């Protein structure tokens with residue numbers, strides 16, 4: 001298949017050109033809405049990663065390394081404009097590849113464009129400081145790029161994650177090597193093509209699709225990579241951190257979550273309801289910052305169950321291009337994982353369930369959105385990341401118990417609190433263990449401007465917002481003695 005943007009997906013993008021993988025091998029890319037094969041993609045391996053890292057190093061020694069901050073910003077702005085111009089095509093590619101309903105895929109395109117706009121504007125605003133020191137000295141700091149940055153991303157939000165990590169890294173002047181997920185890499189390739197058309201110098205961005213254990217492992221272990229940004233599972237995150245330790249390079253880990261929404265008796269339930277459900281079923285629940293746990297104070301408990309169950313009964317899962325509330329999961333493998341969790345909940349109370357839409361293709365990776373109630377906080381459904389359209393509701397009596405349950409997993413990515421009590425809002429914001437806390441709303445990661453990242457098993461380091469520019473840069477202190 002040749003994609004609408006004219007990309008041949010069985011190739012890698014290295015040194016500004018489309019090149020066949022050196023070993024000449026490909027993998028099939030599957031459309032999870034019906035199980036059909038979309039196209040062949042490159043099975044990049046260590047040799048392709050070597051070439052990509054070399055191309056990135058050359059870019060740093062060439063035009064890209066010499067570009068001023070304003071020039072870097074300008075090229076990012078042009079990429080953002082091209083992304084917007086191609087909204088429909090990018091959304092369609094993502095819908096077919098990931099199984100994401102079209103409306104949600106379009107939202108990802110707009111987010112990618114926003115990241116480009118944000119980091120275009122931020123590129124020339126990353127300033128150093130002057131530091132008062134001894135008599136006769138002038139001391140200042142410089143923010144410099146790391147050099148070659150490696151980016152390994154998952155399949156659930158390819159465009160958003162490219163925007164936040166590659167966008168910020170390029171704004172600072174790094175040269176990037178991106179390894180998209182084997183299960184969804186078309187928009188990463190399309191992004192590379194748009195960046196080429198926007199005039200991004202050759203080698204500043206290289207994309208090598210392939211398997212995690214091959215291309216991914218080769219990238220994270222490569223001694224020529226100066227910073228690693230990884231988004232994905234806890235297990236692979238540990239391997240990435242171990243490789244980074246071997247090479248002594250900084251690493252940003254954006255891992256999973258089990259993010260709670262805490263609803264107190266005085267909450268505005270009508271305002272909360274759409275957030276309670278949408279944050280769990282967006283992208284079929286395959287969202288690191290999905291809100292998979294709903295904690296409700298006893299006074300509202302039955303009411304919340306009833307209201308959420310009513311919404312669940314209206315949810316339909318169907319093909320991405322049909323644009324229903326829920327698409328398929330990304331793969332049959334992911335469907336099997338989610339179904340094994342549903343089986344573990346066999347003894348629990350199913351409070352509400354959506355359905356697979358009539359006529360959804362047999363070969364699609366569909367599961368019924370499912371809401372469990374009265375779930376004990378230590379149950380696997382309340383502790384482990386399911387990564388599917390599954391939420392659990394749990395009751396609590398008071399603030400201390402709410403905090404204990406909310407903080408009672410190994411994760412700490414996002415949390416929210418619904419209450420009209422201002423003092424409680426402030427207390428809860430401090431007490432909830434999470435990288436982002438939302439008060440009377442839920443952002444699933446929030447906008448491009450908001451720093452994002454986890455604590456505990458959710459990872460470390462921050463991407464998004466201006467904060468990301470600190471992570472993607474190195475601080476140098478210059479002390480001049482001039483008398």
Ligand code: NAP
Pocket residue numbers: 152153154155156157179180181182183210211212213215216217218220231232233234236237239253254255256257287288289385387458
């Ligand atoms: P994954 O298996 O960890 O894969 C993520 C990426 O790592 C993919 O590109 C994968 O390649 C690659 N990879 C796999 N094994 C590797 C290895 N040995 N060395 C280097 N790279 C390797 O995660 P996933 O199943 O795709 O995604 C789901 C997980 O990601 C969930 O736990 C979710 O919470 C997390 N996630 C977190 C965030 C966040 O921002 N915090 C965002 C999205 C997802 P292949 O897939 O091609 O093999």
Ligand code: MG
Pocket residue numbers: 029030031032096097098183184330
């Ligand atoms: Mg796919």
